[in-house]
Amino acid sequence: MWAYILRRLLYNIPVYLGIIALLMVALRVNDPVWGFLGKNADQEAYEVKKHAMGLDRPFHEQYIGFLGELATFDFERESWTQQGRTVGDLVADSIGPSLAITVPAMALTTLVALVIAILSAYTRGRLPDKFMMVSAVLGMSISFLVYIIFGQYWGAYVLNDRLGTEVFAIQGYESGLANWKHYCLLPVLISTIVAVGYDTRFYRAVMVEETNRDYIVTARAKGAGKGRIMFVHMLKNAMIPIVTRVMITMPFLVMGSLLLEVYFNIPGMGRALYKAISENDFPVTEVLVALFAGVFILTVILTDVIYALVDPRVRLQ
Amino acid sequence: MIACLCVSALLSSLLLGSPGSAHAPAEGARSEKVLHLPMRSAGPGSLDPIMGSTVYDNRACVKVYEQLLQYKYLKRPYELEPLLLAKMPTSDDGLTWHFELLRGVRFQDDPCFEGGKGRELTTDDVFYSFKRFVDPENELKNWWLLKDTIVGLDEYKDEQTARVEAGKAFDYSAPVEGFEKQDDYHFTIRLKEPSYSFLWKLPMFQFSIVPHEAVEHYGKQFARHPVGTGPFLLESWVENKSLTYVKSPTYHGSTFPTEWMPGDEELGIEQAAGKPLPFVDRVEITMFVQENPMWLEFLSGKLDYTQVPAENYLEAFHKRSRRLKKDFKERGIVSHAVPLLDFIFRAFNMEDPIVGGYSAKARKLRQAIALATDLYEFNSTFYNNTNIIYDGMIPPGLDGYPPDGKGPVSWLDHDVERAKALLAEAGYPGGKGLPVLDYYVSRSGNIPEQAELFKRQLSKIGIRLNVRTLNFAQLIETINRKKATLFSFAWSSDYPDGENNLALFYGPNESPGSNHFNYKNAEFDALYEKIKSMGPSPERTALYEKMRDMVMRDTPFIGSMARTRFYVVNPWLRNYKPDETFYNWVKYMDVDESRRP
Numbered sequence: 069m070w071a072y073i074l075r076r077l078l079y080n081i082p083v084y085l086g087i088i089a090l091l092m093v094a095l096r097v098n099d100p101v102w103g104f105l106g107k108n109a110d111q112e113a114y115e116v117k118k119h120a121m122g123l124d125r126p127f128h129e130q131y132i133g134f135l136g137e138l139a140t141f142d143f144e145r146e147s148w149t150q151q152g153r154t155v156g157d158l159v160a161d162s163i164g165p166s167l168a169i170t171v172p173a174m175a176l177t178t179l180v181a182l183v184i185a186i187l188s189a190y191t192r193g194r195l196p197d198k199f200m201m202v203s204a205v206l207g208m209s210i211s212f213l214v215y216i217i218f219g220q221y222w223g224a225y226v227l228n229d230r231l232g233t234e235v236f237a238i239q240g241y242e243s244g245l246a247n248w249k250h251y252c253l254l255p256v257l258i259s260t261i262v263a264v265g266y267d268t269r270f271y272r273a274v275m276v277e278e279t280n281r282d283y284i285v286t287a288r289a290k291g292a293g294k295g296r297i298m299f300v301h302m303l304k305n306a307m308i309p310i311v312t313r314v315m316i317t318m319p320f321l322v323m324g325s326l327l328l329e330v331y332f333n334i335p336g337m338g339r340a341l342y343k344a345i346s347e348n349d350f351p352v353t354e355v356l357v358a359l360f361a362g363v364f365i366l367t368v369i370l371t372d373v374i375y376a377l378v379d380p381r382v383r384l385q
Numbered sequence: 386m387i388a389c390l391c392v393s394a395l396l397s398s399l400l401l402g403s404p405g406s407a408h409a410p411a412e413g414a415r416s417e418k419v420l421h422l423p424m425r426s427a428g429p430g431s432l433d434p435i436m437g438s439t440v441y442d443n444r445a446c447v448k449v450y451e452q453l454l455q456y457k458y459l460k461r462p463y464e465l466e467p468l469l470l471a472k473m474p475t476s477d478d479g480l481t482w483h484f485e486l487l488r489g490v491r492f493q494d495d496p497c498f499e500g501g502k503g504r505e506l507t508t509d510d511v512f513y514s515f516k517r518f519v520d521p522e523n524e525l526k527n528w529w530l531l532k533d534t535i536v537g538l539d540e541y542k543d544e545q546t547a548r549v550e551a552g553k554a555f556d557y558s559a560p561v562e563g564f565e566k567q568d569d570y571h572f573t574i575r576l577k578e579p580s581y582s583f584l585w586k587l588p589m590f591q592f593s594i595v596p597h598e599a600v601e602h603y604g605k606q607f608a609r610h611p612v613g614t615g616p617f618l619l620e621s622w623v624e625n626k627s628l629t630y631v632k633s634p635t636y637h638g639s640t641f642p643t644e645w646m647p648g649d650e651e652l653g654i655e656q657a658a659g660k661p662l663p664f665v666d667r668v669e670i671t672m673f674v675q676e677n678p679m680w681l682e683f684l685s686g687k688l689d690y691t692q693v694p695a696e697n698y699l700e701a702f703h704k705r706s707r708r709l710k711k712d713f714k715e716r717g718i719v720s721h722a723v724p725l726l727d728f729i730f731r732a733f734n735m736e737d738p739i740v741g742g743y744s745a746k747a748r749k750l751r752q753a754i755a756l757a758t759d760l761y762e763f764n765s766t767f768y769n770n771t772n773i774i775y776d777g778m779i780p781p782g783l784d785g786y787p788p789d790g791k792g793p794v795s796w797l798d799h800d801v802e803r804a805k806a807l808l809a810e811a812g813y814p815g816g817k818g819l820p821v822l823d824y825y826v827s828r829s830g831n832i833p834e835q836a837e838l839f840k841r842q843l844s845k846i847g848i849r850l851n852v853r854t855l856n857f858a859q860l861i862e863t864i865n866r867k868k869a870t871l872f873s874f875a876w877s878s879d880y881p882d883g884e885n886n887l888a889l890f891y892g893p894n895e896s897p898g899s900n901h902f903n904y905k906n907a908e909f910d911a912l913y914e915k916i917k918s919m920g921p922s923p924e925r926t927a928l929y930e931k932m933r934d935m936v937m938r939d940t941p942f943i944g945s946m947a948r949t950r951f952y953v954v955n956p957w958l959r960n961y962k963p964d965e966t967f968y969n970w971v972k973y974m975d976v977d978e979s980r981r982p
Contacts, residue, residue: 102865102897103858110532111897113525120524150624151431151608161624217677225681238685239678240671241626330674335625339674343427343625348858 069373076369087361088138092131095354096123104148104348121148121350138358145351149343155355158340165241166324166336168252173259173325174317181264182303182310185271190298192276200268207265216331219258239333255328270313274306281305307378315371319364323356417666418976420958423679423688427625428672431608433600434593435517436526440968443590445622447969448630448668449493450593450613453484453511454584456967459645459654462782463881463966465584468639469506469594469614471570474587479579479918486511486570490637495612497602503635506594506614507569513557514594515564520555521546527591534583536575537562557597579918585880588967616663616972630668638662641960641973649962651719657960657975664960664975686982689958689974693720693951698769701953707771709953717956717980721963722949724773726780726878728886730944731758731824731839736903737870739820743906743939749811750819751940754871755796756804757846758839758943766838767831773947777933778876778886780947784921785883785929792930794937804846816847824850825872827860832873839873865897874901881966883929884916890936902941909935957981 101118118124122133137145143156150158184200191197224238236254241247278284279302287297324338337356344352429445431437437446455468467473471485492503517523518531519542531538541561549555563575576583586592599612611619614637617630641657657664673679676694683691693701701713701720709720733751735741740751764772773781775790776797791797805815813819826836836852843850850871855863863869876899878885891913894900912932919925952963957980960973 098856098859099862100858102862103856105526110529113528114897116521116525120521146605147430149430151433151436152606153609153624158624220678220681225685228685238681238687239673331678333626333671333673333678335623339427339625342674347427347430 080365084365088358091357100348100350143355147349147352149347149349155352162337162340165334169255169328170321170325173256174321176260177263177267178314181267181271184268185275186298188272189275204265204268212262212327215258215262216327219254223254241334255332259328274309278302278306308375311374311378312371315367318367322363323360418978419667420665420974420976421687421689422670423691424670424672427674432611433608434590435523436608444968445628446590448617448971449611449615449619451615452588452592454587455969456588458642458970458973459649459962461646481573481575484572488570490614491635492596492614493612493618493633493635497599508566508572510594510596512564513597516557521549530586530591534576535563536577581920582882582884585882626672628670632663632666652962653959663972668971690952690954693953719954721952723963723965724781725948725950725965726881727947728778728780729875729946730942731873732902732942733871734867734869734903735941736867740870746811749807753804753807755940755943756800757843759799759842767835771949775945779883783881783883784926785933794934801845808846821849821851823853823870825853825860825863825869827857828854864901867896867903887913887932904941
């Protein structure tokens with residue numbers, strides 16, 4: 069297995085180098101310095117900033133320098149818009165709030181979606197299945213933003229007003245388990261409601277596909293009960309697509325949820341990246357995107373490894 | 386490793402809640418006066434004034450730092466008054482300005498000082514703070530404010546830059562010819578040419594007086610450890626989330642103003658007049674990237690005031706009367722309308738081969754486009770008719786603004802027939818022969834939608850537009866390189882003097898300077914050089930008007946508009962007169978905690 073992981077890592081090095089080159093080119097197509105300096109900048113201030121950031125060096129030098137920073141986990145470059153803060157500081161401070169939302173949301177979504185999908189597949193073609201699928205499609209058809217705005221209004225503002233006590237915060241974030249329900253539960257529920265429709269449909273499709281496999285017929289012939297077939301045989305064999313779907317969301321957990329963080333004022337990674345892009349914070353944007361690409365590649369490799377763990381038919385060679 | 390990082394981050398986020406950070410208010414919290422204010426952004430970038438540029442940097446800095454001058458809180462039109470000075474600066478010729486510092490002003494206690502006790506502010510601190518403008522370490526970010534202004538400062542900058550490039554340290558002790566110290570409290574600043582606008586710059590937050598000990602002690606972290614002379618100390622700054630200040634125990638003290646404008650009595654300011662500042666013990670600022678949660682927080686009583694988001698305007702105000710709705714009034718909420726010093730326009734690149742130039746034909750083409758543009762339709766479609774539409778480049782409330790917004794040279798009256806006639810005279814009857822014009826706009830807000838309306842309006846006279854939507858960085862780069870034929874842009878005055886807006890048409894300021902129109906007119910330039918040294922006077926106002934109309938005849942832009950910002954204030958907040966020209970008004974605010982829900 070380790071040889072396999074090492075080989076995959078080596079294969080992906082050129083891919084990552086290519087991504088970094090593309091990223092750097094994309095961020096330099098339009099001069100980032102002018103955009104950052106704004107309306108009063110003159111040529112002299114422009115030259116000083118460009119020199120200070122090393123953007124006047126040849127591209128290959130910048131490329132090698134940036135790769136060196138990534139390889140040595142040197143995230144000491146200072147943010148352009150948050151003076152005195154390095155990219156490393158920003159990541160360290162933002163990742164916790166993001167994970168406090170995304171990890172519970174992902175876990176809850178997967179659990180709920182799997183249960184509904186299994187029940188739906190179990191009652192395939194009957195009323196409960198149809199009802200659950202119509203609900204899933206309806207849920208998917210409504211914009212995330214609508215859920216957030218309605219959630220904030222009804223789930224926090226109106227609810228708190230009616231009850232005369234603050235159940236959920238309209239916005240804000242405080243670390244600590246004691247504060248989690250107050251600040252994070254509403255965004256987690258909203259995120260779950262939005263995502264559960266997509267996941268349910270997918271998992272149901274996987275389950276339904278599995279019901280037509282020969283081993284299910286064999287299990288039935290051997291007298292296995294419906295529940296055992298569903299939850300033991302079928303679920304285990306459906307794990308590969310399920311694991312793929314779960315794993316593919318992992319990098320996004322780290323990057324946070326942009327909309328939730330922006331609307332609920334959660335100082336997470338999504339908001340940090342949004343701020344960096346909208347305020348032309350060149351170093352932060354460059355490093356965060358490069359990190360995300362790296363995490364994504366590692367996740368894909370990890371997914372392959374997990375395939376082998378959940379399905380003995382898969383061999384890592 | 387990344388998985389480990391994530392797990393530890395999640396655990397630390399969940400488990401390491403700071404004591405007392407729970408949402409329920411602490412026992413006895415009401416015993417102190419606390420302001421709960423919104424900041425409609427992700428927050429400041431730096432609390433080092435010399436590195437700041439945004440409104441948010443400004444708002445965050447001026448609670449801790451002070452400048453030599455400040456705006457009178459309640460007076461309109463704007464007037465200056467001493468802040469760290471004992472009296473207003475004096476000058477016989479506009480060239481040499483004499484200053485006297487207020488005695489007994491101490492920097493806030495901080496570990497950067499010997500024994501942790503703040504020392505008294507002196508002349509050296511003023512010179513040190515002004516020299517920071519030219520330190521390459523500060524990236525010359527605000528150098529534009531002092532460039533070509535003070536005798537010897539440009540030369541000092543060049544010498545020091547050369548020193549730094551040679552590997553030596555920047556020498557703050559080296560003299561600047563225009564800085565003359567008489568003693569610790571008296572000094573003189575000599576300017577290169579007589580300039581009145583120099584005084585308008587002194588209240589800017591970038592001119593805050595900082596102690597060298599703090600800059601040296603904290604280095605880059607000085608941006609996060611402000612040490613000033615102001616009424617508040619920074620207690621905490623949680624990135625992207627909040628700023629908290631507490632009352633400074635060593636504040637030198639000032640009092641609430643005793644002069645105000647008619648109508649200000651409604652704020653209840655008589656009770657506050659002459660009383661020592663600040664009134665509150667803490668200031669808690671929450672940052673909002675989106676307006677919706679800010680609005681809900683205000684409605685639930687957690688914010689003392691808020692700007693009314695455009696989407697919620699009709700929830701709070703009647704469309705026609707623009708009066709606050711009954712349910713808001715019943716809750717004791719009051720509203721304020723604040724006209725901004727905006728110059729919102731659509732500009733022509735005067736060096737463009739098609740729309741630029743100073744020939745009669747080129748002028749008529751631009752005038753035809755201006756007449757075909759219906760700014761009132763923009764106002765009703767996008768701004769609930771709350772914007773102010775006016776001729777010229779000088780925004781409402783300043784000398785040079787035409788009475789009722791209508792100047793003698795005006796293109797505001799939407800007139801399609803006259804536009805068609807002018808277009809024909811320009812050699813493009815019905816738009817024939819005129820190529821499709823590239824129109825550059827930012828993709829922020831509803832600007833792309835506005836571009837579609839503009840496109841439709843011009844199509845009525847046969848002019849076709851190709852809308853090119855860019856992000857702000859791309860837009861400003863295109864404009865700076867003089868590549869944008871026609872573009873949408875805006876200018877917010879740096880200080881409340883029409884001279885600041887007239888500078889946008891001064892030839893030497895051409896792109897990449899602030900003259901994005903690349904407008905060049907020798908007569909205008911000569912007049913601009915003259916007005917720079919003039920203080921407010923009828924003679925200067927007449928020159929402003931002459932220059933305004935001169936530009937209007939050449940029509941390098943279509944405009945103008947200024948936004949009005951609406952604020953609603955909860956009944957427990959006192960003495961608040963919203964303003965967006967200066968931001969040190971928090972010290973004047975008071976709060977009646979007994980009325981807070």
